[in-house]
Amino acid sequence: MAAGVLLLLAFCTRYALCDDYFKMGVNTNSAEATQFLREYDREASGMCYRVTMSQWKFVTNITEYNRRRMLEELALSSKFEKLSWRKAAAYDASRLSDPQSRRQLSKIIQASRSSLSDEKFTEIHQLITEMKEIYNSAKICPFGQKPYDPHVPRVSYPTDFPETNRGYQPYQLTNQPYQHYQPYQENPEYPNYCDMQLDPEISRILAHSRIESELLYVWTSFRDKTGPKLKNRYMRYVQLANEAAVNTGYRDAGDQMRSAYEDPSFRASVEEIFNQVAPLYKQLFTYVRRKLVLRYGETSVRPDGPIPAHLLGNMWAQNWKSIMDLVMPFPQAPNIDVTSDMLRQGFTPLRMFQMAEEFYTSMGLKPVPPEFWRGSMLVRPPQRSVQCTASAWDFCNRIDYRIKQCTEVTMQDLISTHHEMAHIQYYLQYAEQPQLFRDGANPAFHEAVANAATLSVYNLPHLQRVGLYQNKTHDPYEVSMNFLMSMALEKVAYLPFAFMVDQWRWSVFEDGVQNMNTKWWQMKLRYQGVTPPIARTEADFDPGSKYHIISDQEYIKYFLATILEFQIFDQLCTVSGHSGHLHECDIYRSRDAGRLLSEIMQPGASKSASDIIRSMTRGKTNRISPESLVRYFRPLELWLRVQNRDEQIIGWNSNYHDVALFAPQKASAYKSYPSVLLLIYLIVLF
Template sequence: MQFLREYDREASGMCYRVTISQWKFVTNITDYNRRRMLDELTISSKFERLSWRKAAAYDASRLPDPQGRRQLMKVVQASRAALPDDKFEEIHQLITEMKEIYNTAKICPYGQKPYDPHIPKMPSNQDFMSNQYKLTNQPYQHYRPQQENTEYPNYCDMQLDPEISRILAHSRIESELLYVWKNYREQTGPKLKNRFMRYVQLANQAAVTTGFRDAGDQMRAAYEDPSFRTSAEEVYNQVAPLYKQLFTYVRRRLVQRYGETTVRSDGPIPAHLLGNMWAQNWKSIMDLVMPFPQSPNIDVTAEMLRQGFTPLRMFQIAEDFYTSLGLKPVPPEFWRGSMLVRPSQRSVQCTASAWDFCNRIDYRTNDPYEESMNFLMSMALEKVAYLPFAFMVDQWRWSIFEDGVENMNNRWWQMKLRYQGVIPPVPRSESDFDPGSKYHVISDQEYVKYFLATILEFQIYEHLCIASGHTGHLHECDFYRSRDAGRLLSEIMQPGSSKPASEIIRTMTKGKTNKISPDSLVRCVLLLLRTTMLFC
């Protein structure tokens, strides 16, 4: 079909130009780069609207080619171009404004405002990382060197990354954790709430005009599964028991550290104690929950620092792993264009991300048993702990699209309690907007894909292990230098989004199933579950 061929070529070029402008902005936040980015977004919006009108004029059911029908439906269904011109521009402007508010949020240091010379400065990154496992009861003054703070004489320039995230990960002072948790939300939610409510209205209007029940229904259409919501719920229900066991074990250790006045032994966990702004990744509290703390530390950070590892070297080692499987090395554009460390002389967005520039070239971004248990615990704190959060974000978002914005903050915490078993450490109200502290919520990025990706990660891992000839415990598999594993990985990655996920899963499993399954994840952590039962 001529239209689809032209669209593919033109959309790729448009995507490249927009992504370049966005990349320049987030890696150097200036008014000039912001204007350039907005100019490109305006051009892209006009192209999107024109393409949507052309695609909507076709009757997809009459196309003889199933692939062409699928592509045409995706052009129509994924767009909000059905909105009138003014509202189409408005929703994009709202999303841009919400991103900027999020990216520029700053808070003051803990315990002093603006500056207390009696509290020591935060150690340098290297000193801090070298001593990150030494717990301290002494608060630090978290700010960058004075010469970098001429624009912020009050030193209230702590951003989510790295300063606030570092405190949540490494401080064990409950009052400090509470301070940064609460103050960051005060600098984001209230400023975002009204914009988000208007965004919900416009997103729903676009979805209904395009033929969907609401914007959540439109988001789910991308998964090409009429029963997607039920299917995702079934997968979650299979992994929920794993999370509950991990939760029970971690809660017991937190009670030991902070006492029952802070953490009830039979209740939910206050959200600020889990090492992460959203309680989604608990790996940073490994020092508090390690099953065998006397065994050698499985975290290699200190040794990497001792050997002088740099971010560049870490990326090179990662590349070596993939090339050992027979995959292609990353293109030169990756090394030339990526921002591997945060620059000190300009404002940037440091949320970790990998960028596809749409041109197919540019992609930027001593007891063995006891050691195994510590390794599995570390993995569970990162992966299993993440699953309820990754699942509930869009459960909440879809409910807002379906039922309206009333009591949306209360509904957020109801779902946090239901799925994660966590509660806010201080009272919350509808004047707060705590979902706004999560970038993906305010930037119009669906989130359930991360839940599915985590499940699929283990499913792919097990099949690569099978291809490599591994036998034994799944968590001990290493397919480094296995060309057979590399061939399978290449085979399932090569189609990209040109095929539905179900077809790719069927290829990977050699026809045994076309569904995402958590069985591999369960097998991987089964040994850990048996061990932690002894501690609960």
């Protein structure tokens, strides 16, 4: 990039979608720029279709041939991205009379790394591909077994785990892992039984085992197979990402990531949001910690301290729903699960998708096109390997939309089906926008809208309305508290993790790659109240155990999406005429809610998030607000405060033993100065 352009960029505002930011070139021909955007729209749509189709063919039929074809298309797409970036950067966007054209030019440049040289541009993409392949190929041995011995039988893991306390009795009574599993019949083509992957085997163990030594083993083993192999590659990735960002006029790669939110005070804004939800999280944390002390004892969980990360039912301690059996407020009342009712009524995967489509059309939204039913993969196909993670696909041609999901007849998959169909509805609503605007208003919007719609599907009034929940023998208050606890373990417990991932990433981009693992655990302790179960060093690189970090996917959008989904849901409930507790609202068949959803979705990314929020709230605010989330969980928070009334600490104390697990030198220094230690570490965080 020319020195004059860099000098000009140095004086521009830091946020990419401001109208006068990308004065990146000297071409002031407005008609030529408009023609370029028309050509770009046509060519980008075609490129998007080819890349998306190649990716679809690979994930629905995993073969080496399909993988090669996908990589070929991705390589062509990278070349197209780089060429388009160079053309867009040649224009003086401020001279365009159309604000939408200025916005489109900004979007072409905003998140791209095309300012790198061809060699470095190829290198950073290759690094990301290598890191993803290392992550996806990580496998460990079963607990208590050594690498392959043909005389030792393999074990298999059940495909369905019971959801009630009764299902955990084998662990509690025998204290032996997998005693109730059937022996695995050895496949001679795959003689090595050390083939447990994160999904499904490792995740199932973390979710359902209550043997601490087993949990520790799988937690540690997966990190041993990922972090050390990824660390050096990630360090080089940071260097290249920062170089690309600086070349484009940003301070660093974190600054470039944040620019998509069009908020000059973005970091302060998200921290303010987090501080507003922290008291609710602390109440939940304190209650859950007491239950874990009862299960594992004070030698494993200190009654006033942080929680060891391997005990929360999830590889990253981000979702605690799997330990519901340990923390259920009213065990004698049911935890809502209509799977048995679905099976009894003869539900099929196809019927589940038809039910989800009817949920949206009942509000006046669009039915899916015929291509959806012809092209989607709604069940696991026989005789071929597929990638089963549920996802919605837009093939960029305004016709073809699909869902990939290995659907089973369960309540969880019913919720997932409604969620993915909400993404399809979003695609349909903004289909007439230019290619650059066929996305959410900011990176958080797609997930927020999909989750907001499914909040209505989760609850008892809706399940009763569609004939899937008929149990009226239990106290409604107890059932409601169990439901809210389950939701809090999924949503509230997730917030500090979703907040801190990019806090860590931005600090690495800003301050460098020294002490990356120590920073990770410092933030885990500060925001989540979570510590590693065993000592960690800089050789471990535990952030590498999170796929979004090594695959170059920003994460703060999930924090904001979780906040925003309740804000959107609250507005949908208001226009639908709901009164009463927010968690009991059902927007099914509300045409007014459908109209508001359509207003949110139709603009796509052609309007800023602040404009859409202002319109959604009828002018009351233009900012993402956690007030609706707090109100949704208020009945549970009041209950938690009563349960925690005898606790000396709401939150957690940390001491040098906690810090020594990931920063031994620092901890030992503080150990020599008890007064300083007390001031700095013996505090309740937050």
